[in-house]
Amino acid sequence: xxEILFSSWGGEVVDNRQKDGQDFEPVNTVDLPEYFRxxxxxxxxxxxxxxxxxxxxxxxxxxxxxxIQEVQNKSCGKCFLCRIGTRVxxxxxxxxxxxxxxxxxxxxxxxxxxxxxxxxxxxxxxxxPLPIIDALxxxxxxxxxxxxxxxxxxxxxxxxxLTAPCMDACPIHLDIPNYVECIKxxxxxxxxxxxxxxxxxxxxxxxVCVRPCEEHCRRMNLDAPISIKFLKRFVADYExxxxxxxxxxxxxxxxxxxVAIVGAGPSGATCAFHLRKMGHEVxxxxxxxxxxxxxxxxxxxxxxxxxxxxxxxxxxERMGVTFNYGTTVGKDIKLSQLEAENDAVFIAIGAQMGTxxxxxxxxxxxxxxxxxxxxLLDINQGRDPYPEGKKVAVIGGGNVAIDCVRxxxxxxxxDVNLIYRRTKNExxxxxxxxxxxEEEKVNFHYLTHPVKILAENGKVVGxxxxxxxxxxxxxxxxxxxQPIEGSEFVIDCDIVVPAIGQTMDLSLLEGREDVKTxxxxxxxxxxxxxQSDQPKIFSGGDCETGPGAxxxxxxxxxxxxxxxxxxxxxxxxxxxxxxxxxKFFSKVKVFDPAEDIGFLGGRERKELKMLDPDTRKFSNAxxxxxxxxxxAMAEADRCLRCYxxxxxxx
Amino acid sequence: MVTLTIDGxxxxxxxxxxxxxxxxxxxxxxxxxxxxxxxxPIGSCRMCVVEIEGxxxxxxxxxxxxxxxxxxxTSSERLTRIRQDxxxxxxxxxxxxxxxxxxxxxxxxxxxxxxxxxxxxEYQAAKVERDSxxxxxxxxxxxxxxxMCLRCxxxxxxxxxxxxxxxxxxxxxxxxxxxxxxxxxxxGECLQVCPTGALTEDxxxxxxxxxxxxxxxxxCTYCGCGCQLELNVQxxxxxxxxxxxxxxxxxxxxxxxxxxxxxxxxxxERLTKPLIKRDGKFEEASWDxxxxxxxxxxxxxxxxxxxxxxxxxxxxxxTNEENYLFQKFMRxxxxxxxxxxxxxx
Ligand SMILES: Cc1cc2nc3c(=O)[nH]c(=O)nc-3n(C[C@H](O)[C@H](O)[C@H](O)COP(=O)(O)OP(=O)(O)OC[C@H]3O[C@@H](n4cnc5c(N)ncnc54)[C@H](O)[C@@H]3O)c2cc1C
Ligand code: SF4
Ligand code: SF4
Ligand code: SF4
Ligand code: SF4
Ligand code: SF4
Ligand code: FES
Numbered sequence: 001x002x003e004i005l006f007s008s009w010g011g012e013v014v015d016n017r018q019k020d021g022q023d024f025e026p027v028n029t030v031d032l033p034e035y036f037r038x039x040x041x042x043x044x045x046x047x048x049x050x051x052x053x054x055x056x057x058x059x060x061x062x063x064x065x066x067x068i069q070e071v072q073n074k075s076c077g078k079c080f081l082c083r084i085g086t087r088v089x090x091x092x093x094x095x096x097x098x099x100x101x102x103x104x105x106x107x108x109x110x111x112x113x114x115x116x117x118x119x120x121x122x123x124x125x126x127x128x129p130l131p132i133i134d135a136l137x138x139x140x141x142x143x144x145x146x147x148x149x150x151x152x153x154x155x156x157x158x159x160x161x162l163t164a165p166c167m168d169a170c171p172i173h174l175d176i177p178n179y180v181e182c183i184k185x186x187x188x189x190x191x192x193x194x195x196x197x198x199x200x201x202x203x204x205x206x207x208v209c210v211r212p213c214e215e216h217c218r219r220m221n222l223d224a225p226i227s228i229k230f231l232k233r234f235v236a237d238y239e240x241x242x243x244x245x246x247x248x249x250x251x252x253x254x255x256x257x258x259v260a261i262v263g264a265g266p267s268g269a270t271c272a273f274h275l276r277k278m279g280h281e282v283x284x285x286x287x288x289x290x291x292x293x294x295x296x297x298x299x300x301x302x303x304x305x306x307x308x309x310x311x312x313x314x315x316x317e318r319m320g321v322t323f324n325y326g327t328t329v330g331k332d333i334k335l336s337q338l339e340a341e342n343d344a345v346f347i348a349i350g351a352q353m354g355t356x357x358x359x360x361x362x363x364x365x366x367x368x369x370x371x372x373x374x375x376l377l378d379i380n381q382g383r384d385p386y387p388e389g390k391k392v393a394v395i396g397g398g399n400v401a402i403d404c405v406r407x408x409x410x411x412x413x414x415d416v417n418l419i420y421r422r423t424k425n426e427x428x429x430x431x432x433x434x435x436x437x438e439e440e441k442v443n444f445h446y447l448t449h450p451v452k453i454l455a456e457n458g459k460v461v462g463x464x465x466x467x468x469x470x471x472x473x474x475x476x477x478x479x480x481x482q483p484i485e486g487s488e489f490v491i492d493c494d495i496v497v498p499a500i501g502q503t504m505d506l507s508l509l510e511g512r513e514d515v516k517t518x519x520x521x522x523x524x525x526x527x528x529x530x531q532s533d534q535p536k537i538f539s540g541g542d543c544e545t546g547p548g549a550x551x552x553x554x555x556x557x558x559x560x561x562x563x564x565x566x567x568x569x570x571x572x573x574x575x576x577x578x579x580x581x582x583k584f585f586s587k588v589k590v591f592d593p594a595e596d597i598g599f600l601g602g603r604e605r606k607e608l609k610m611l612d613p614d615t616r617k618f619s620n621a622x623x624x625x626x627x628x629x630x631x632a633m634a635e636a637d638r639c640l641r642c643y644x645x646x647x648x649x650x
Numbered sequence: 651m652v653t654l655t656i657d658g659x660x661x662x663x664x665x666x667x668x669x670x671x672x673x674x675x676x677x678x679x680x681x682x683x684x685x686x687x688x689x690x691p692i693g694s695c696r697m698c699v700v701e702i703e704g705x706x707x708x709x710x711x712x713x714x715x716x717x718x719x720x721x722x723x724t725s726s727e728r729l730t731r732i733r734q735d736x737x738x739x740x741x742x743x744x745x746x747x748x749x750x751x752x753x754x755x756x757x758x759x760x761x762x763x764x765x766x767x768x769x770x771x772e773y774q775a776a777k778v779e780r781d782s783x784x785x786x787x788x789x790x791x792x793x794x795x796x797x798m799c800l801r802c803x804x805x806x807x808x809x810x811x812x813x814x815x816x817x818x819x820x821x822x823x824x825x826x827x828x829x830x831x832x833x834x835x836x837x838g839e840c841l842q843v844c845p846t847g848a849l850t851e852d853x854x855x856x857x858x859x860x861x862x863x864x865x866x867x868x869x870c871t872y873c874g875c876g877c878q879l880e881l882n883v884q885x886x887x888x889x890x891x892x893x894x895x896x897x898x899x900x901x902x903x904x905x906x907x908x909x910x911x912x913x914x915x916x917x918x919e920r921l922t923k924p925l926i927k928r929d930g931k932f933e934e935a936s937w938d939x940x941x942x943x944x945x946x947x948x949x950x951x952x953x954x955x956x957x958x959x960x961x962x963x964x965x966x967x968x969t970n971e972e973n974y975l976f977q978k979f980m981r982x983x984x985x986x987x988x989x990x991x992x993x994x995x
Contacts, residue, residue, distance in 0.1 A: 077798060077817055077824025079694045081732075084739040087822035088773045108772055115735035118708050118728070119696040126707070186807055598706035602717050 004032065008050035008134040010592065015138065017056075027052070031587045036159060037580050040650040043156075045588065048127035048644030051134050058649055060139045061146040062153045064132050065093040067647040070160040071128035074645055082125030085116040089129065097155075101147035110136050122177075122641035123164075123218075160647045161581045165591035166228060169216035172198050172555035176213055176228055177641045183231055184636035189244075192235040196246065199554055200273040200316055201266060203240065203308040204292075206233025207624070208299055210399075210430065210549045216591040218642045222601030226639050230608060230624075234632040240311065248319050252279025257343035257568040260285065262329045262508065265293020267348035267541025267553035269313050272321045274561035280568065282321045285338070287328040293350050294542070295550060297377045298400065300407050301620040330508030344536050344564045347523060348557060351502040351542040357395060361453030362498075368460030369453060372396065372404050372499025384411040389495035391415040393463045395450055396499035397427040402434065404499045405442045409617035416442050417491055421449045421468050421481045436623065439613035445491070449483060453496050463491045502547045522546050529573045530560035538564060584648065597640075606635040656722045669711040669722055670698055680724050681733060681765070683758055684799040685712045686843050687895060688902060689808055694800050696736050697762065700724050708732065730766075737768050743777045745794045753847030755860035759797060780825045785814045785834035788852055788910050789841050793825055796848035802826060802840035809839050809903060836906040842893065851890055853910060858884040865892065870908040871967045874993050875899065877908050888912050952984065961988035 003024045007014045010029035019025075032052050036042050043055035046067040053060070072086040089112055092105050113129035113136070120126050136143060146153065166176040175194050182191035195202045209229050217225030239246065256279040261268045264286035272282045290296055291313040295304060317323055329335055329349075338345050354371025356362050362369065368389050370378075378385035392413045394404040397420040408416045418437070420427060423446050427434060438444070447468040454462040467487035470479035504521040515532050516524040523539040525531055530538045540556025542548055563573050609625040610616075616623050627635065653662045656673050663672045668691065673680050683695035691712040698711040703721035708729065711722075723729075741763065748754040780793035800817065803826060807813045814834035818827040828834070841849045865880040878898025882890040891912050895902035914920060924940035925932040935943075951959055962980045964973050973991065980989040 072821040075821040075824075077819065077821060078800065079696055080736045080740055080798070081696055083798065083824060084742055084773075084775065084822055085735070087775045088739065088742065091775050104772070111731070112735065112773070115732045119699045119710075119732045119736070121693050121696065121710070185804075187813065596706075599709060600702050600705050600714060600717055600720065603715060 004052060004054055005056055006051065006053040006138065008131070008138065009045075009052050010049050010595075013134075013138070030589075033584055033587045036584060036648055036650050037575070040157075042584075042648055042650060044649040045646060046131045046135075046649075047588075047646035048123070048130065049592070051131045051138075055649075059153050059156060060135050060142050061093070062097055062155055063158075063647065063649055064135050065090070065097050066155075066158045066160070067645070068093060068128070068132060070162075070647055071124060071645050074162045074643065075124055075128075076122075079121035079125060081116045082120040082122075082128065085112045086125070086128060088112060089116075089132065096143075096146050097153045099149060099151040101150075103147060105147060106136065106143055122643060124641075124643045124645070127644050156649050158647050158649055159577055159581070160645065161578070162643055162645055163581070163585060163590050164642045164644065165216045165218050166213040166226075166642070168585050168590040169212045171212065171549070171552045172558060174198055174213075174232075177639060177643055179235070180226060180228065180231055180636045180639040181641060183235060183632055184639065186633065188235045188238045192239055192246070195232060195235070196248075198558060199551075200270055201309075201312045201550075201554065202232050203236035203312055204266070204295055204304060205551055205554070206230065206236050207304045207308070208295065209551050212549075212551075218591065218595070218597065219601075219638060219640055221593065221595055221597050222599060222640075223603060224605040227605055227607075227627075227635050230627055231632060231636055234627045236308075236312075237626050238629075240308070245318075246315065248277060248315075250277055250279055250319070253565050253569055255569045256280050258341070259283075259344050259346065259564055259568075260338040260342040261346045261348060262335075262338070263293060263348040263350060263541070263543075264288075264291035264313065264323060264325075265348055265350050265541060265553065266295055266550045267350070267557040268293070268346065269316055269557070270554040271346050271348065271540065271557035271561045271564075273316045273319070274558050275564060276316070276319045276321050278561070278565050280565070283342075284321060284323045285327045285329050285333065286323060286325050289325045291323065291325075293348075294352070297352075297380050298373060298403065300376065300380060300403050300410070302406070302410065302616070302623050303403075305622050328508075330510065335508050335512065339534075339536055342536075343568050344538060346530075346557070346560050346564065347508075347537065347539040347543060348541040348553070349504065349506075349508065349543045350553075351504050351547040353503050353505050354498065355501040355503050357450060357498045357500055359450050359453060359498075361455060364453075364455065364458075366453060366455045366458055366460045366496075368455075368495045370495065370497055372400050372497050373502055375404055375497050375499075376400070376407060379407045379411055386495055389413070389460070389493075391417075391493040392495040392497060393417045393419055393450075393491050393493040394497045394499055395419045396501075397422065397429060398499070398501075399429045399433055400502070401499040402429045402437050404497050406437055406440060406617070408495075409440060410620055412618070413495070415493070417445060417493065418442050419445045419448045419450060419463070419465060419491070421447065422470065422478065423447060426478050436610075436613070440617040441613075447481065449481070450496075451488065454490065460494050460496050461492075463493055463496055464488055465491055502542075504543050506543075520546055526573075528559065528575050528579050529563040530556060531563060531567075531573055535567065581646075588646070590644070599640075603638050605638070606631045652716050652718045654716050654718065654720045654722060657724050661716075663716060665715075667716050669700060669709075669714050669716055672716050673711065673722070673724065678724060680711050681762060682712060683736075683762060683797075683845060684801060686801050686805075686845075689801060689804045689843065692800050692804055694798065697733050699729055699732050701726060701729065734766050734768065737763055737766055738771055738773055740797045741768060741771055742773050742775050743794065744797075747795075750856070751795065751847035752850040752855065753844075753860070757847060758845035775822060778823050781827065783828055784849075785828040785831045786836040786838075788836045788906070789838065790850050790852040790855065791826065792848050792850065795846055796826060797846055798824065798826070799845060800826075801843040801845065802849060805839045805843045810835070810837060815840065836910065837904065838906070838909040839903060841909075842895075842902055842904075851910070853913065854882075854890045857889040858882070863889070867894075869969070870904070871969070872905075872907040872911065874966050877904055879904060879908055881912070888915050948984065957985035958988065960984050960986055961990070962986075964989075964991050966991065966993040 004027045007027040012029045014025050014027045016024040044058040045052040046063050069090045072090045075082045077083045113133045116125050117129045164177050179191040179194040211229045213228045214225040258281045261284045264284050275282045292309045354373045370385050392408045405416050405418045448465045452464040466483045468481040471482045474480045525539045530540045538560045540560045541553035611623050661672050661676050681697045683697045684692045693710050693713045699708040700711045701723040782791050782793050784791040816829045863882045863884050870877040877900035879891050879893045881888045893902050923934050926935040964976045977989045
């Protein structure tokens with residue numbers, strides 16, 4: 001990395017301006033990328049957390065001018081000091097840069113910067129003037145010279161962006177601070193509009209999202225993160241409860257075309273929604289008789305009631321998207337035919353096949369041995385996959401495994417075991433899910449690994465396991481489990497459900513070597529545009545990323561839609577400034593878990609009411625009961641509105 | 651219950667109370683501008699910032715709930731600077747047209763400017779042209795006087811549940827705008843809560859000065875709700891209707907009729923003398939003449955057809971006492987139970 005000349009990022013000042021290259025002190029608070037895009041080297045950064053300067057030619061006064069102007073542009077106008085104060089600052093800096101600075105200007109800038117920072121309502125105002133204060137302190141000579149010079153500076157080239165920790169962490173970049181603020185102010189319909197700008201499935205995602213946003217919520221530094229997910233669910237439910245049909249406006253692109261989508265899962269549905277909004281003619285091919293993919297066939301009803309999902313997809317249908325259910329691409333219709341008849345094809349077939357564990361007995365087709373995905377699929381379609389069996393052993397530590405054990409109760413299995421080779425701490429499943437499963441009295445066998453499926457007369461009768469202990473950390477940083485010799489024992493069971501992972505069924509690509517796949521059977525596309533080597537073929541969701549999260553699948557569908565639109569309109573599929581900022585912020589972290597916010601915290605996060613564990617486990621009724629209006633508004637009121645601005649000089 | 655100290659004074663209040671409420675409960679005054687008793691705290695003016703021992707950042711007293719053991723300081727050099735800056739910034743481009751402003755004399759901005767002794771403005775920004783359209787023709791919006799405290803927007807949303815107005819634009823260009831004029835009921839809730847002269851009643855512009863007006867408390871006569879209001883009287887003419895926050899069942903709310911429907915009182919077209927129709931034409935008559943005529947006709951009808959031939963309808967715009975007397979008259983004087991009231995329809 002090219003050396004940093006000056007940094008005040010995160011409050012830690014490193015000043016190498018008077019030093020020789022080899023004596024440069026390192027900057028530990030930020031990893032400033034060398035390039036913004038291929039041909040644009042990053043010369044300096046001014047943002048919510050300070051200043052970082054790499055290029056000695058950087059004009060700090062001009063950078064300050066551009067930066068604070070951007071803060072003013074992004075000020076929402078809802079509090080006095082930021083709304084007017086940053087404008088006064090911007091105009092003052094503008095004047096200085098035009099060679100019309102006055103000596104008192106610098107005092108005005110300092111005083112205003114302090115007042116705005118100390119008292120603004122949200123983080124735009126609280127963080128906005130911070131780097132200007134740093135600049136005035138550490139670059140006083142430059143400012144004095146600019147005021148005295150009475151000649152205008154040469155403006156540089158900059159990129160600027162508004163972001164927030166939660167928003168940056170959300171794969172589809174929902175405007176969280178904004179939709180949460182609408183809830184706080186009682187404007188629920190507007191809140192939903194903001195969500196649906198990007199995501200057509202708020203009721204679904206508001207129930208089952210893995211919520212990376214909450215893991216990056218700045219309120220955590222004070223007490224506990226905002227309940228972002230359930231606030232989303234609240235506005236979706238509120239509209240459903242009112243029986244209101246949303247109005248989606250279709251704004252046709254200059255040129256519209258025909259697009260085929262394979263798979264009506266979250267990724268395909270989101271792609272269809274955005275393409276339709278841009279006026280394209282969209283047909284979705286789905287092998288099952290209903291939409292939703294894994295969110296319908298995998299995620300159990302007690303977490304996500306099917307009518308919610310169905311209604312949200314039906315709305316996409318009512319926008320004018322054609323859904324052909326019961327049609328398997330590759331079997332009922334060839335991919336090449338879709339390609340010939342359409343301007344583009346989006347493949348979103350998910351990761352729908354269970355993987356095997358490599359345990360003795362797995363290949364024997366014993367009655368009672370069922371893959372996790374198949375087990376859930378059956379139960380979600382109202383079938384008990386193996387009514388004879390009563391004692392279940394599920395193997396795995398992820399959300400799918402937890403779904404399998406909790407579903408088992410719901411088809412009247414009374415002895416339910418979960419087998420995981422590490423400890424609870426390493427378990428990838430959501431803590432809330434683990435807790436709920438504990439409440440429902442699943443038997444957890446941690447540090448346990450299966451070695452052989454035992455059977456009699458072709459039927460499962462038990463699972464031989466071995467005890468494990470944690471050894472050295474592996475490349476994922478988790479300690480590697482090792483078997484303890486002589487510790488084998490048998491779990492008495494008649495159903496064995498491996499739920500350790502899924503893989504892709506790529507049979508629709510048979511004979512299509514031109515569409516590249518990886519050795520993990522994912523489809524190779526450009527990570528940003530979602531276009532494959534075949535210009536007309538795009539792919540996203542689980543079949544691109546491997547089994548992942550719903551919101552990531554939706555995000556993939558959305559970006560694909562915009563790039564398909566570009567393709568149809570004959571535009572180059574270039575990365576946008578936002579795409580480059582995504583990369584930029586993967587280095588320059590938007591969320592600092594160690595930040596001392598300086599506010600009084602201690603406001604309790606509102607929790608949902610839950611059905612009683614002893615009775616809910618035998619029914620498919622939704623376990624989590626949504627927020628009341630008062631709780632939703634009180635929860636939204638906890639949000640700190642952590643918007644922040646960054647300006648990059650290139 | 652939570653115990654804290656404010657300026658060294660110990661206060662015990664229920665959990666969830668804001669610092670501002672806690673301070674008010676022991677008569678410690680924290681300056682406020684956007685805060686309004688009937689609205690959820692808005693937090694736009696930042697006048698109420700306080701310091702809490704051990705926390706680097708000042709916080710708004712109106713939006714911050716108390717916590718056990720905190721020590722709150724409500725005035726310091728830093729807080730005064732912030733409050734002064736907040737006011738100074740608001741006064742950038744504020745037209746100092748107090749002499750012709752309907753709010754002059756009871757304007758919260760005037761009062762605070764006076765209190766904080768703002769006599770010079772070192773801050774400048776180019777003026778922005780703003781749109782003065784408003785949701786209701788009965789209310790005039792003066793965008794240059796508007797401080798964007800957002801009480802109006804909040805009142806329309808929270809009290810009326812309507813949301814006819816909102817804010818649009820970014821940064822200094824942001825202003826209050828009409829989002830849906832069709833939804834506006836011209837209730838004047840926004841007008842009622844506006845702390846400045848940015849919203850004025852458009853029927854009575856320039857008709858009186860606030861300090862010359864006599865405010866006569868009375869009950870609205872339009873319907874049976876009985877809203878409490880104040881007739882603003884100058885030189886024996888009603889020039890506006892206002893209400894007092896928190897008074898009566900309406901607690902400061904009125905509807906379009908109560909707030910704006912007062913011009914009939916001084917209308918030239920209003921009847922002030924009884925009329926009797928003679929030869930197809932209405933002619934002015936004395937009260938004695940008119941009452942004699944009516945009494946005579948009623949007696950005749952009653953004599954010929956019996957009291958059941960007569961029925962009486964009264965109006966919700968009469969007071970309870972009037973309605974009581976009316977039914978008494980129908981039953982005792984006329985002798986019929988045929989009596990009804992429009993509010994029953
Ligand atoms: C049990 C389980 C629980 C989960 N829980 C969560 C959770 O709580 N939170 C979360 O965020 N994520 C969860 N996930 C992951 C999430 O469901 C997936 O990441 C998401 O559904 C992926 O969306 P997708 O559209 O890429 O694929 P899918 O949802 O798999 O949809 C693919 C669709 O394509 C169809 N299809 C496949 N092949 C063809 C073909 N040849 N022709 C026509 N149609 C075809 C399939 O029938 C399916 O409808 C869970 C997954 C499972 C299995
Ligand atoms: S962006 Fe934040 S700080 Fe700025 S005006 Fe809006 S609420 Fe105030
Ligand atoms: S407090 Fe609000 S804005 Fe800040 S990270 Fe959390 S949800 Fe986002
Ligand atoms: S709103 Fe207040 S300060 Fe402004 S002109 Fe009217 S009286 Fe003066
Ligand atoms: S008059 Fe009533 S309805 Fe109209 S904007 Fe004002 S508060 Fe809202
Ligand atoms: S119109 Fe009045 S109440 Fe509304 S924002 Fe402006 S000053 Fe505040
Ligand atoms: S009174 Fe608290 S911010 Fe206005």
